[in-house]
Amino acid sequence: MKLGVFVSDFRLTSDTLDRIKADKLGIILVENGVYHATTKEDGKSSPLLDKATNLYALSEDIQIRGMKDTDVDERVKVVNYSDVVDLIFNEYDKIAWL
């Protein structure tokens, strides 16, 4: 399955993402989830970024937190709401909000 997963928290309380298997897995970082893309803890990038090769972060949620799109880890593609809609309909056949 092609699964797009929304992550909206910086702290993950579930290991579900570690266990789900998908032929194509995409992680869409929104709300406080964008900190995974912008913030290093003790100098290290978020381990979440190692869990998928298709990573996205919502530009609007980066900007409202006083950060810039250029602050984002190079593995992460910055997208807007319109792009997210296209991801939902064109790139993944199932979507989930963890």
Add this chain to the structure above:
Amino acid sequence: MGTLTIGCFPGVVGNMTYDFTLKLAEAAVDKGHKVNLWFSGNATSSIKANQKHLKDYPTAEIYLKALLEKGVEICTCEACSLSRGIKKPEGIEGVQWNAMHWYLAKIHGSDRVLQIGGE
């Protein structure tokens, strides 16, 4: 064009997930998709009419009315709403009231479903 059904459970005040939901719904309908919006749990408090928009607090009514005008179908869980002291005549005009099977019926005809759990 496809159909997106979103189940939204978080309340309008307390976090930004509710705001995200409405923004996503708007973006989808603006691109020509059909959008259904189901409110359950604390999200059902958002359908009460005559909300005062204080700038320190997120608000729902003006955005819900805009979505309704764009053709988004919005329905609140009747039991969740009643349990929060909201009566149907007090609700925003155009927002439907129904039971959980409304959500499941919309899911049946949807290309994509995003279930956003709440508090």
Add this chain to the structure above:
Amino acid sequence: MGDVKLAYIVQKAQYKSESSRLAITHAIAYQTVEVLLDDGDNVIPTLCFVGEGVLGIQKGQNTMDVYGVTSTETHMKNTLLVDLDVLVCKEDLDKYGIPEDAMPNADEMGADKTIQVVPFSEIQKAMEESKHILFF
């Protein structure tokens, strides 16, 4: 369009988040959805409990006595009565030291279904076989 399979994944413990209870009641709602669908159409949820979602579903609950609300145990029994498939992740039960025989059943109410304690791979399979996945 026929049947549409859904995987409901409960990953939050009961009695803190309302979502985890609403997952169960939204699954039970499949019983009446036909009134809104064309003949021959239906939705078929499979209710799955993983991670902390396995907490708060065991038998022996007395929520009605203490707080005056329906217990999750009662909701779980109702899922069995309406013939839903209920899968509980074995690895997570083991992780939290919950024995399989702590899972409620609705035998005395005449239910044919029982809760199935399964490895996560079975829940993965349920997600793959479903058209939509709903996390609660």
